Amino acid sequence: MAEKGHVMIMEHPLIQHKISMLRDKRTGTNEFRKLVEEIAAMMGYEALRDLPVEEMEIETPIEVCRTPFIAGKKLALVPVLRAGLGMVSGLLTLVPSARVGHVGLYRDPVTHEPHEYYCKLPEAIGERTILILDPMLATGGSAVAAVDFVKRQGGHNIKFLCIIAAPEGLKRLTGAHPDIDVYCGHLDRCLNERAYICPGLGDAGDRIFGTK
Ligand code: PRP
Ligand code: URA
DSSP: OOSSOOEEEOOOHHHHHHHHHHHOTTOOHHHHHHHHHHHHHHHHHHHTTTOOEEEEEEEOSSOEEEEEEEOSSOOEEEEEETTTHHHHHHHHHHOTTOEEOEEEEEEOTTTOOEEEEEEEOOSSGGGSEEEEEOSEESSSHHHHHHHHHHHHTTOOEEEEEEEEEOHHHHHHHHHHOTTSEEEEEEEOSEEOTTSOEESSOSOHHHHHHTOO
16 A cells, blocks of 8 residues: 555454454453454554655674664554544554544534544644544544544544444545545444444444443
8 A cells, every 4th residue: 555545444364353252242341442452453553564664774783784663753643532542552552652642523413423522633743644543434424524633733644544434434534535545444234324333333432431
């Protein structure tokens, strides 16, 4: 995925196995959180495949050599509150020095439109690779609003990571923001009349935080 604007659906059996465990309604909060963290780390590994590197000189116990290190500003993780928070720790295991911003959005239960309540991004956002994190891409309203916000603040090198996407949301996001890369753990069948993903996993925020 060297050029921007690609969609990648994860096919790795480990990711698919863990998503199946997430879907199971018997999976409790503790295990659910752990699975979200593990899936996020595996997706992050793929999404960061094109991070720029630069060669620097170091000395091994054997000899001096030039060897690659990650180049440029530290990347920014931007979870969409609340459920995106569950993905942050998994990505920090890969990149412990990443900066973390937040986009606070909740979906109106009747209109399903997103409402913004708290947004803050790391400084120099325009110089960073930005990973927007949200386990669920349903109607796509929240994802489009999150990317709109990041772009208004000057971000442009944007990747959106979701664990489960509905076709409706994926279409809306790629239509509104054809220049970003989108990584989905699994593409599900459709939305139901309450705009929940089918078969999905239910309300991701409630399952991660044990609310409801
Ligand atoms: C969920 C989810 C997404 C959004 C997806 O959040 O985490 O942000 O719904 O739906 P959409 O694609 O139709 O916008 P929710 O608004 O339920 O808030 P929460 O994470 O605080 O529970
Ligand atoms: N948000 C969720 O948490 N789950 C869905 O299925 C849709 C939106």
